[in-house]
Amino acid sequence: MSIVELPSLLCGERVEGQGAAQALLNPATEAPLAQVRAAADLGRALAIARERGGPALRALSFAERAERLKAIQGVLSKSRDELLALGIANGGNTRSDAKFDVDGAIATLSAYAELGQALGDRRTILDGEAALLGRSARWVGQHVLAPRAGVAVHVNAFNFPAWGLWEKAAQALLAGMPVLAKPATATALLAHRMAELVLDAGILPPGALSLLAGPPGDLLAHLGPHDVVAFTGSGDTGALLRALPAVVKDSARVNVEADSLNAAIVGPDVEVGSPTWDLAVSEIAKDQTQKAGQKCTAIRRVLVPEALADALVEALSERLGAIKVGDPARDDVTMGPLATARQLADVRARFARLCAEATPVFGDGGVTPLGVTTGRGFFFGPVLLRCDAPEAASVLHTEEIFGPVATLAVYDGTAATAAALVARGQGGLVSSVYADERKFLKEVVAGLLPHHGRVYVGSAKVAGQTAGPGTVLPSLVHGGPGRAGGGEELGGLRGMGLYLQRTAVQGDKLLLEAIL
Numbered sequence: 305m306s307i308v309e310l311p312s313l314l315c316g317e318r319v320e321g322q323g324a325a326q327a328l329l330n331p332a333t334e335a336p337l338a339q340v341r342a343a344a345d346l347g348r349a350l351a352i353a354r355e356r357g358g359p360a361l362r363a364l365s366f367a368e369r370a371e372r373l374k375a376i377q378g379v380l381s382k383s384r385d386e387l388l389a390l391g392i393a394n395g396g397n398t399r400s401d402a403k404f405d406v407d408g409a410i411a412t413l414s415a416y417a418e419l420g421q422a423l424g425d426r427r428t429i430l431d432g433e434a435a436l437l438g439r440s441a442r443w444v445g446q447h448v449l450a451p452r453a454g455v456a457v458h459v460n461a462f463n464f465p466a467w468g469l470w471e472k473a474a475q476a477l478l479a480g481m482p483v484l485a486k487p488a489t490a491t492a493l494l495a496h497r498m499a500e501l502v503l504d505a506g507i508l509p510p511g512a513l514s515l516l517a518g519p520p521g522d523l524l525a526h527l528g529p530h531d532v533v534a535f536t537g538s539g540d541t542g543a544l545l546r547a548l549p550a551v552v553k554d555s556a557r558v559n560v561e562a563d564s565l566n567a568a569i570v571g572p573d574v575e576v577g578s579p580t581w582d583l584a585v586s587e588i589a590k591d592q593t594q595k596a597g598q599k600c601t602a603i604r605r606v607l608v609p610e611a612l613a614d615a616l617v618e619a620l621s622e623r624l625g626a627i628k629v630g631d632p633a634r635d636d637v638t639m640g641p642l643a644t645a646r647q648l649a650d651v652r653a654r655f656a657r658l659c660a661e662a663t664p665v666f667g668d669g670g671v672t673p674l675g676v677t678t679g680r681g682f683f684f685g686p687v688l689l690r691c692d693a694p695e696a697a698s699v700l701h702t703e704e705i706f707g708p709v710a711t712l713a714v715y716d717g718t719a720a721t722a723a724a725l726v727a728r729g730q731g732g733l734v735s736s737v738y739a740d741e742r743k744f745l746k747e748v749v750a751g752l753l754p755h756h757g758r759v760y761v762g763s764a765k766v767a768g769q770t771a772g773p774g775t776v777l778p779s780l781v782h783g784g785p786g787r788a789g790g791g792e793e794l795g796g797l798r799g800m801g802l803y804l805q806r807t808a809v810q811g812d813k814l815l816l817e818a819i820l
């Protein structure tokens with residue numbers, strides 16, 4: 305593959321960047337694939353999106369916007385093989401990892417297209433019933449949701465360039481807001497190609513979709529009061545975005561999806577070799593190695609009662625031992641590299657700190673990758689650690705290792721201890737419980753609810769039917785309190801709330817029925 309210069313795709317124009325180039329690499333071979341430079345005049349791009357893209361989208365009904373989403377889904381599906389190849393080359397994804405990202409994007413577009421069709425031929429949504437405001441049945445108030453008048457700026461993380469782009473864009477476009485997406489630079493090739501395909505197909509009105517390739521520059525300094533920033537990435541960058549003048553002074557909306565120390569709890573009733581046990585083992589091992597552990601929803605802490613700890617170490621080690629690490633372009637490889645040199649350095653440093661309070665029981669990160677020149681690539685092999693005193697641990701509960709690393713934390717088997725240990729993560733995206741005993745489940749789930757955006761109960765009856773806690777679904781909310789960013793996306797109409805203004809309209813009941 306030759307090195308290409310990626311232009312930004314701003315309001316219908318291909319805009320070449322300026323200044324120093326930043327290379328996008330194949331993380332398995334370190335070969336450069338493309339390069340980007342900073343784009344200028346981002347204030348103008350936002351203004352065009354607001355002035356042309358916004359009104360054009362708002363003139364369409366939900367059903368008409370849904371048709372556009374369906375058409376985007378069609379264009380991307382047609383180029384699926386090319387897109388998977390880009391995920392493999394630039395993201396370090398195995399084909400299966402790339403499918404998770406690309407097919408996840410297509411499925412989310414499809415779900416929002418269906419929702420839009422159901423909303424039908426209207427441009428606003430009635431929120432609940434009209435409320436009677438006086439003695440007369442005519443004087444009422446009705447809450448209405450209408451698209452916000454600004455632009456939706458989407459700043460995405462490196463790990464899901466395809467899904468990250470479209471899960472956000474599907475919600476905003478359906479709501480009626482134009483989108484300017486900024487993928488993470490290191491893995492931008494896939495998102496860039498997807499946006500290019502969609503723009504070239506002429507599906508969306510001019511100004512409705514833009515993609516900024518390369519660094520954010522002064523993009524966020526041009527935000528206005530009606531704009532929305534939806535961010536996915538590290539908590540540190542999320543904190544910077546929350547402090548933007550447009551957010552603090554002008555009330556631009558911000559949604560942050562950040563780090564999470566997701567946990568899996570194995571209940572004391574689970575028997576080794578039972579369906580619930582097998583479900584836990586297979587989902588924990590999958591989460592640890594899918595996308596080389598670079599999933600915001602991946603299980604980092606596994607709480608296990610002492611009586612089951614040795615058996616779980618053995619079962620997970622067997623799974624991890626079967627993982628073949630190497631160049632993900634090879635069919636026999638089941639786990640690729642980390643996405644960047646920076647991620648590798650970060651994972652190594654955090655793993656070293658975790659070793660002060662937990663003991664590696666499988667692997668140490670060192671690996672001889674298949675099909676790769678010695679010394680090349682950002683590889684880190686799967687590691688399982690064991691911590692017998694999780695109450696006394698600190699790194700375990702505070703540092704997310706964004707790689708194929710999980711720690712078994714031995715607990716006393718009570719729901720109260722399990723919930724209290726998980727809560728030490730200070731807010732998470734998802735935690736899972738593997739158990740069948742109802743009293744335990746009732747208590748532990750109640751303990752987890754305030755600390756999570758999603759709770760997953762894996763029991764014997766659902767074994768074999770679930771996609772695991774690591775799969776984010778368009779019908780369920782994604783996000784979580786505290787460390788996880790405090791945001792909320794997806795969940796059908798719920799996630800679209802970010803892009804809609806809720807307004808209470810008061811007036812004569814029949815008149816309001818006619819005009820709303």
Ligand code: NAP
Pocket residue numbers: 459460461462463464486487488489490518519520524536537538539540541542544561562563564599600704706733788789
């Ligand atoms: P990051 O450094 O915060 O980068 C994320 C995005 O923010 C990138 O597009 C980056 O652009 C951009 N960015 C960085 N600094 C910025 C600034 N000052 N102004 C505007 N944009 C800026 O995050 P990361 O370390 O690459 O991502 C990994 C983290 O993301 C992990 O901690 C993971 O937990 C989290 N994550 C969370 C979710 C979730 O849904 N909750 C999903 C995936 C990942 P450049 O690439 O150009 O620097």
